[in-house]
Amino acid sequence: MIPKISPGFEDVLPVEYRELVQDGSYGRNLRIKDLGTFKESIEEHPLCAGCALSLSIRLIVASLPCPEDTIVVGTTGCNSILMPQLAIHNIHSLFGNQNAVASGLKRALKIRYPDKHKDVVVVAGDGGTADIGLSMTMHSWFRRENITTIMLDNEGYSNTGGQESSMTREGVVLYMAPLGKKYPKTRMFEIARESGCAYVAAVSPASPRRLEKMVRRAILVARAIGPTYVQIYCPCATNYKFSPSETLKRTKDDEQIREYMSSDAKELIERLGE
Amino acid sequence: MASAICSQKDYKVVPGPEAYLSPAAASMGIVLPEKGQGLIEGQIVSEKVAMEAIAKKLLGAKNPTFFPGPNVLWAVSEKAVAKAVALQEMVKAVPGMKIIPMPDYRPKYPMINPEVEINPNHPNLTIWHNEIDVCVFAGVHCHYANLALKIIRGGTDCYTIALCANPGHEDAMISLRDVHVEDIRRLTKVIERLREGSK
Numbered sequence: 001m002i003p004k005i006s007p008g009f010e011d012v013l014p015v016e017y018r019e020l021v022q023d024g025s026y027g028r029n030l031r032i033k034d035l036g037t038f039k040e041s042i043e044e045h046p047l048c049a050g051c052a053l054s055l056s057i058r059l060i061v062a063s064l065p066c067p068e069d070t071i072v073v074g075t076t077g078c079n080s081i082l083m084p085q086l087a088i089h090n091i092h093s094l095f096g097n098q099n100a101v102a103s104g105l106k107r108a109l110k111i112r113y114p115d116k117h118k119d120v121v122v123v124a125g126d127g128g129t130a131d132i133g134l135s136m137t138m139h140s141w142f143r144r145e146n147i148t149t150i151m152l153d154n155e156g157y158s159n160t161g162g163q164e165s166s167m168t169r170e171g172v173v174l175y176m177a178p179l180g181k182k183y184p185k186t187r188m189f190e191i192a193r194e195s196g197c198a199y200v201a202a203v204s205p206a207s208p209r210r211l212e213k214m215v216r217r218a219i220l221v222a223r224a225i226g227p228t229y230v231q232i233y234c235p236c237a238t239n240y241k242f243s244p245s246e247t248l249k250r251t252k253d254d255e256q257i258r259e260y261m262s263s264d265a266k267e268l269i270e271r272l273g274e
Numbered sequence: 275m276a277s278a279i280c281s282q283k284d285y286k287v288v289p290g291p292e293a294y295l296s297p298a299a300a301s302m303g304i305v306l307p308e309k310g311q312g313l314i315e316g317q318i319v320s321e322k323v324a325m326e327a328i329a330k331k332l333l334g335a336k337n338p339t340f341f342p343g344p345n346v347l348w349a350v351s352e353k354a355v356a357k358a359v360a361l362q363e364m365v366k367a368v369p370g371m372k373i374i375p376m377p378d379y380r381p382k383y384p385m386i387n388p389e390v391e392i393n394p395n396h397p398n399l400t401i402w403h404n405e406i407d408v409c410v411f412a413g414v415h416c417h418y419a420n421l422a423l424k425i426i427r428g429g430t431d432c433y434t435i436a437l438c439a440n441p442g443h444e445d446a447m448i449s450l451r452d453v454h455v456e457d458i459r460r461l462t463k464v465i466e467r468l469r470e471g472s473k
């Protein structure tokens with residue numbers, strides 16, 4: 001639904017809300033190429049300078065096929081403190097519960113709006129997706145829920161000061177993992193594919209057009225076929241101790257672009273021209 | 275274990291500051307009014323008595339302020355728009371009454387601007403900053419209204435009034451229930467009558 005302000009209250013609403021209504025993305029079919037020409041979020045986002053997560057979130061939001069009918073379900077993490085400032089419906093679930101909450105929400109929306117697409121997109125960090133919430137993430141895939149899961153992979157628990165996560169690479173030393181990670185990064189791409197995701201992709205914000213394509217494909221496949229997964233590599237400047245100005249170079253150097261689609265998904269994507 | 279529930283006569287819902295973690299009025303034995311009734315400081319009264327008390331509080335306030343919530347700020351339905359218009363008429367009837375909106379419920383980081391908005395997660399900031407002594411809530415979803423009302427009671431001395439479309443709020447000092455357009459217009463009439471009478 002496109003938001004409108006009740007008559008007479010236009011002047012009392014804070015200016016950023018008025019701008020979101022007047023110049024926001026709803027109903028305008030905007031894309032990543034249009035970034036900078038529309039209002040995306042209320043002012044002063046709280047993530048660190050040079051955070052690849054904040055760039056990834058901007059790109060994800062600008063890639064949504066239908067932002068006015070999208071609900072993002074997130075969980076605790078750096079990204080969750082930026083989410084409430086976006087012009088997107090957003091649910092914050094308890095740590096790790098995001099795919100269970102998203103499953104229930106999607107089922108309820110199918111009943112409530114049988115003739116409409118309501119996209120439910122999980123956006124969560126690697127701790128929420130690949131560690132604490134792994135069971136609920138995988139079970140939503142086993143159940144073939146029509147939801148998209150996007151993991152913001154910054155390879156650690158950044159919001160709580162730098163513990164290793166299962167997505168941290170082997171040998172990496174972090175503030176709260178002084179002995180170095182003792183086992184390799186969890187292979188979430190393969191887990192998603194083997195768990196029944198119809199579309200699986202890995203990308204980074206250093207390739208914005210590719211990211212847009214993958215997020216759109218994932219959402220369109222989730223609508224029609226079944227669960228989809230996108231893994232976005234977005235390194236954390238603060239805990240990995242690099243300068244904010246190096247973020248994009250680091251991201252580009254280490255990004256791995258991969259894409260898998262089932263035959264149904266391939267057929268759909270070709271039909272839609274995506 | 276002895277029950278922590280007190281009887282209604284033992285507990286009054288009055289302006290704070292009560293305590294950092296003020297108890298929910300319901301847990302202290304305050305019950306919601308039936309149809310046609312209202313609450314004043316936890317006591318059940320008739321709707322008429324509650325309306326008179328609201329009018330007196332608003333007209334006697336130094337800095338009365340209306341906090342409209344998302345249910346009336348956003349034009350989601352014709353009902354919402356009609357209610358928004360009726361509430362603005364009520365605000366006009368109270369000399370000097372201000373409007374500070376609650377556009378949504380999401381926690382704002384790094385901070386909210388207490389001059390231009392109120393938020394259920396830190397309503398005390400807006401009340402302290404603007405030195406609000408009497409406030410009216412309308413159009414706020416129940417659980418967020420309860421949260422904001424409890425925080426206000428916990429940390430400020432502001433007198434809270436809830437115009438609720440559902441069964442009312444124990445945590446407000448005065449609460450009406452089932453408040454729709456015609457009820458708001460009746461309240462506005464009471465305010466105008468008392469205002470004219472006091473001239």
Ligand code: SF4
Nearest residue numbers: 048051078158236237
């Ligand atoms: S701690 Fe890392 S991931 Fe979190 S906001 Fe800062 S740079 Fe981004």
